[in-house]
Amino acid sequence: MKKKAIALFLSTMMVGSLAACGGSGNSSTGTSTDTSKAASTSSSAASTSGTASSGSSKPLEVVIWDTNQQAGLQQIADLFTEETGIKVDIQVKDWDSYWTLLEAGATGGDMPDVFWMHSNNSQMYMKNDILLKLDDYIEKSDTINLDNYMPEVTELYQRDGSTYAIPKDYDTIALWYNKTMFDAAGLSYPDDTWTWDDMYDAAVKLTKADGSQYGFAMNPSNDQDTYYNMVYSMGGYIVSDDHKSSGYDDPNTLKAMDYVGKLLTDACPSATTMSETGTDVMMQSGTVAMIMQGSWMTAGFLANDYMKENCDVAILPYDATTGKRASICNGLGWAAYSGTDRPDDCWKLLEWFGSEAMQKKQAELGVTMSAYNNTSDAWVNCTDVFNLKPYLDIAKESTSDVKNELILRPYTYNSTVWSMGASTALVNAWSDPTQMEKVCTDFAAEMNKAIAAENK
């Protein structure tokens, strides 16, 4: 190929120098457009295999953002192809590109057929009719009954009484700890009797003065997996129930953030170190003894030898004052593009991913916890290296007489603006925890302004 490239543009020159001056000078201005056409024809040769019952042999285009889930989901999609003859091509984009792609697609009117939805953005996509309305399909379907899914997740993808996505999964938060470090310090492992103060005490004891080991680690961007949980457990909130105002200046929220500040000062690496390295990498390299992480990280941790040898999972601590344990939960939905030329095929695929059997399979394969009721035990059993039960237990009414609460990840119409704003603002409090209260109260005002400016 490169030979050709050189040859082509050198020969263009050569022809020029050899041509006699009296000869007719053929204009070459058309060449550039010709080549581009050639490029398009050479590339638009589509794959040919017409077994699809639906008449179209092109695979359905599916886009997701999590590499860890690709292999498992492709297996499920392959079963779908066997069943229906409809091919499925699953592509992974990183988070940023994913949303740029959807945004460009929604603006330009040409999107992937099927994709994931997230609560951060779902309201905007639903309101603008970007997503295929599923009401009629659901009504006619024998497979899909929305009562079978976690109601919290179903709700995320409903607007004005219509449903726009089939619940795919849900995630909760738990505490990961390093058994080896606990053993070395002579501490007992975290369990369901732990309060936040117990965690703090242990974290302080596990912090070594020489900086080689720390008790805990969290970044301002670890909202869903760390400080949100503390806030809700201590009775505070991030967004009010009507999704209209900020809770960053709520007294209980401030109490929780004060606790965060204490942890940061006494048991965490410096803000700069954590931001450079990321808490998961610090955990995997044996620098910190505890982190809080979402169930979505399990597949990644399972691929790490150090984690497998040294670490395990415990349920989140509770707050002694409120007597409440809280975990943020979130769930993704499978959505289809409203402008797709094959809505029926798209629906078949959504139906497949949402079916009991495939939801169970998703859990068994260890892809993630499924949104379908009573399928999650399969996920817990996908490995015996880690005890994954804490992720499920927190969804129960209570554990050891402590009330458990699942809190839906706080959202508004366009959550990205303020959730990114929060992590930027909190950077200051992370560098100087004495500023925590001021930073949070100031940010509450900023966040209220951002919510007021939303399009809705």
Add this chain to the structure above:
Amino acid sequence: MSLKTKRNTQKILVHVILIIFSIIMLVPFIWMMLTAFKSVGEATSVNPFVIFPSEWKTDAFTAVWKNMNFFLLYKNTLLLIFWRVVCACLTATMAGYAFGRLQFKGKNFMFSLVLFQMMIPGQLFIIPQYIMVSGMKMTNSIFALVFPGLVTAFGTFLLKQAYMSLPKDLEEAARLDGCNIFQTFLRIMAPLTKSSMIALGIFTAVFAYKDLMWPLVVNTSAAKMPLSAALATMQGQYSSNYPQLMAASLIACVPMIVLYLIFQKQFIEGIATSGGKL
């Protein structure tokens, strides 16, 4: 004698400087390579800090090679590069010649448009250009990849500078020979800017190869994805498998380096003959 020793010390000095800079240039690559051969644990270990892998593992390479269809990726990347280079060189050499050597009405205004384009950050074009491509129903194609590079303001400017630095009396001679403007351009002028053309070819190839956001957005199908986009998707949201990421990066670099080495030869030999004739 003293002149000779002076030249020799000069030579050594030059080599010392070049070697120092070479080391600076190479360190990140060496680190990439060392990381690629480590286990995940070793790559992220501080206590002890690991420079050389205790065991040279090729697991990362085999895993990456198995997971990614590199032949397809190479093919797409080369097609992308090929068409962008052809388009850029053809359009830019003509426009560069006109801007550099011809007088015509509206020239200054048109050239200011060329400069103007260079001043606009590329991120601005993603969505409008995407809408054009999707309007043509051409997403997921090599054409879509090539699309933003059909013409080049950068190349036009580069070649304009090259044409302007050629001696004045060249056209005169051609005219006396009876050549028209087009023939003069093709026969006399264009060959003299070969080194700039090759430089443009190299840059176009490099920029096409490095283009990230555009291929990610416009081609969602694996069959039409270039290397850069595939690499970026590997860097999943929370992925921290450094050895695999580094191994993939190294495998992805190889064809570009080979391509450069081939071009470089042309690049040097091409000019030696064309310079200073007139």
Add this chain to the structure above:
Amino acid sequence: MAGKTKKVKAPVTSWERNQNIWGWLFILPTMLGLIILNIYPMFSTLYQSFFKTGDFGKGNMFVGLENYTTLIQDSEVWRSLWNTFKYAIIEVPFSIAIALVLAVFLNRKMAGRSTYRAIFFLPMVAAPAAVAMVWKWLYNSKFGLLNHVFGGNTEWISNPKIAWISIAVIGVWSILGYNIVLFISGLQEIPKDYYEAADIDGASGPAAFFKITLPLLSPTIFFVLITRVIGSLQVFDLVYMVMDENNPAMKSTQSIVYLFYQYSFKYGNKGYGSAIVLLLLLVIMIITIFQMIAQKKWVYYN
């Protein structure tokens, strides 16, 4: 320029008259492409900057100059612009000066020449994602090679005082090959007999460099300068990939294009994003026009 050759006594032939036609024919494909691909989107951006943009380009609301008045009062915008300048002030002069010296060396006949060239070119063929990743890793204050080898606990990319320099160093590192390639191609076009003549006159080494190389290379230097100034003022990839939102040094390193990206792509506020990018465009235009005027003083065309 070619048109000034009118004083030549040859009769006015079709040559002069044809310049108009050929000129336009030659630039036609390029201009057509640029107008469709770039200029038109630019104007739609200008248009957008007067609106509060709705979701997915629908339901835009005209707000007049509101985005611009907000912009003028927005300290974050000015700080980002200042950060961008800081970056450019390191990247442009260092990458040009170092590349110029290296290119002159590499233009001589010497052992290992092509090896050196290939080495300096390497950063250009490395995928940007890989470059950012490896540098982040080298700089890492805890796990990084840099602190390990030189000792100390320098927070290269998270200390607000030095992070922008660290970023600019990556910038110089990645762009050096680009400048070298351009300078070599420019050097190759300098006729060898000039140097021979100079050698006879006893001018060699540094003297020849200043007397011959610099003036004759000035069109190339000018080109590199213009493109690098523009390029460095548009810095985005490096900041985007090396710094993350949690980084305490983010505020003192985020560039203006990064801010534009945040508003346009992440916050869905294209109107304000457009205003930001137009401010940058204005700045770049002023600097470029200034350079175009100043070139008459130092750029030497044959």
